Amino acid sequence: MAALRLVSSYYGCNFAPAMDEIILHTSYTLADIDKAVVSFWEKLHTYRIFAFSGELGAGKTTFIHHLCDHLKVEDAVSSPTFALINEYHFYKHGKDNLLYHLDWYRLKDTAEAIHAGMEDCMLQAAKGTAICFVEWPEKAPELLPKPYLWVSIETTDETRRTMTVKLVR
Ligand SMILES: Nc1ncnc2c1ncn2[C@@H]1O[C@H](COP(=O)(O)OP(=O)(O)O)[C@@H](O)[C@H]1O
Ligand SMILES: [Mg+2]
Numbered sequence: 001m002a003a004l005r006l007v008s009s010y011y012g013c014n015f016a017p018a019m020d021e022i023i024l025h026t027s028y029t030l031a032d033i034d035k036a037v038v039s040f041w042e043k044l045h046t047y048r049i050f051a052f053s054g055e056l057g058a059g060k061t062t063f064i065h066h067l068c069d070h071l072k073v074e075d076a077v078s079s080p081t082f083a084l085i086n087e088y089h090f091y092k093h094g095k096d097n098l099l100y101h102l103d104w105y106r107l108k109d110t111a112e113a114i115h116a117g118m119e120d121c122m123l124q125a126a127k128g129t130a131i132c133f134v135e136w137p138e139k140a141p142e143l144l145p146k147p148y149l150w151v152s153i154e155t156t157d158e159t160r161r162t163m164t165v166k167l168v169r
Contacts, residue, residue: 024165051137054153
């Protein structure tokens with residue numbers, strides 16, 4: 001209660017702010033996914049950790065592929081389900097940017113994720129020397145350093161997906 005009052009007075013209001021703030025809510029089809037990608041990156045490019053959550057076939061890999069195309073990623077973008085970690089590079093203003101595309105689907109828990117080298121990717125992202133796109137983050141959510149973005153993708157119908165992005169801090 002004391003903490004709640006402290007937070008409320010800090011914000012100069014009577015309400016404690018929500019811990020998870022929705023910062024983007026949108027829907028798109030494959031026909032306009034590139035427009036969605038451009039808005040997404042325009043708004044969120046300063047963040048380093050993107051946790052893509054959604055059932056199998058929701059469109060996590062598809063959105064990441066289009067995002068990588070937009071970033072002009074030089075490497076062949078594939079699903080990292082078998083490699084677990086895909087490393088990509090893209091260049092902006094002459095600077096080399098390191099991007100990890102991770103898929104935690106086949107991991108059992110946090111211990112397995114650490115064993116597979118995921119913690120190192122998270123540390124680099126926390127330091128600001130890499131960006132991480134994580135599929136199936138619910139397998140080891142404790143590994144995600146805050147602040148991170150929780151990007152939830154839901155199937156609206158066969159062709160349309162709804163995306164909600166929350167800032168977790
Ligand atoms: N609006 C949409 N956005 C993304 N994928 C879509 C959309 N509409 C249909 N799809 C189809 O849904 C499937 C999504 O698969 P994928 O991206 O591999 O899912 P996930 O990585 O979440 O398991 C693809 O076959 C894609 O063509
Ligand atoms: Mg996938």
